[in-house]
C-alpha cells in the first residue's frame with residue numbers, strides 16, 4: 101500500500117481509538133516548539149526553544165534569522181519532547197503541524213520536518229491553523245470548557261472577536277481594520293525605548309504608572325465589533341516626538357499605563373458586549389496579548405458584573421507553543437478534518 105492509502109486508513113480509525121497521541125510542531129515565528137498531547141487535553145510534554153534573546157538585539161523578529169535558528173533547534177526539540185513525554189516514536193498516532201499563518205521560512209522548517217516524520221513513520225499529517233490553535237490552549241488549561249463560546253483573539257498578527265460554535269466551526273463577529281493589537285503594543289514599546297517583545301514590557305511598566313493620557317481607540321467603529329489600533333499608535337508616536345522637540349521629559353510609566361488602559365478597555369468592552377448579545381455564557385481570551393495582566397483583570401471584572409464565565413489559558417499556553425496545536429489537531433481528527441497530503445506547503449497568510 102502507498103503512504104497515502106496507509107495513512108487514510110489509520111486516520112479513519114483514529115476517531116474510534118480510545119487514546120490518541122498527537123506529536124505537534126509549531127515554528128510559525130520565533131519559537132521552535134514540539135509537544136506530545138494525549139486526547140487533546142493532556143500535555144505529556146511541551147518543549148519550547150525560544151529565540152527571543154537572539155532577535156532582541158535587532159528590536160524585532162528577523163525572518164531569515166528565525167528560519168536558520170529553527171533548523172538548528174528542531175531535531176533537539178523533537179528528541180526532548182519524546183524523552184519528556186516518556187514515549188517512543190512508535191507511540192505517536194498522528195503528526196500535527198502549524199502550516200500558517202506566520203513567517204514563510206519559519207513555517208517551512210516545521211512543515212518539512214513534519215512531512216519527513218509523517219512519511220518515515222507512516223503517520224497521518226494534520227495541518228493546523230496557528231490562530232485556531234491559540235483558541236485550543238484554553239481546552240488544555242480548562243478541562244471543563246467546551247464550545248460554544250465567544251473568543252477574543254489577540255496576538256501579534258490577529259485581533260478578532262469570534263463566535264466559536266464548535267471545535268471546528270468559527271464565525272468572525274469583528275476584526276481589526278488595520279494593525280493587530282500585539283503589533284501596537286510592540287510598536288509603542290519600541291517608540292519609548294523598550295526591548296522586544298514590547299507587550300510584556302509595557303505590561304510590567306504600566307504597573308508603575310498613572311492613567312494620564314486619554315488616547316482614542318477605534319473612534320469611527322463605535323457601534324461595530326471591529327477595532328483600529330493604528331490611530332492610537334500614531335498618537336503615542338506624535339506625543340513622544342513633540343515632547344522630545346520641546347525638550348520635555350515624558351514618563352514612560354504613565355505612557356505605558358495610559359496606552360494599556362485605553363486599549364484593554366476597548367477590547368474588553370467590545371467582547372463583553374458581543375457575549376451578552378450572543379446569549380452565550382462563556383467568554384474566552386486567546387493569543388499572546390491574552391497574557392496581559394490588565395486585560396485579564398478587566399475581563400474578569402466585567403464578566404463577573406455581567407454574569408459571564410471568563411477563561412484564559414495559563415501563561416505558558418498563551419504565547420506560541422506546540423501543545424495548543426496538538427490539542428486543536430485532536431479535535432480536527434475527531435471531526436475527520438485536517439488530513440494533509442505530502443505536498444502540503446506553508447501558507448503565511450492563511451485566514452481564520
Ligand code: KG4
Nearest residue numbers: 255256257282299300388389391392419420
Ligand atoms: O500569540 P503570540 O505569541 O504570537 C503570534 O501569534 O503573534 O503573540 C505575540 C504578541 C506580541 O505582540 C507580544 O508583545 C504580545 O503577544 N504579548 C503581550 C504580553 N505578552 C505577549 N502583550 C501585552 N501584554 C503581555 N503581557
Ligand code: ZN
Nearest residue numbers: 255388419420
Ligand atoms: Zn501565536
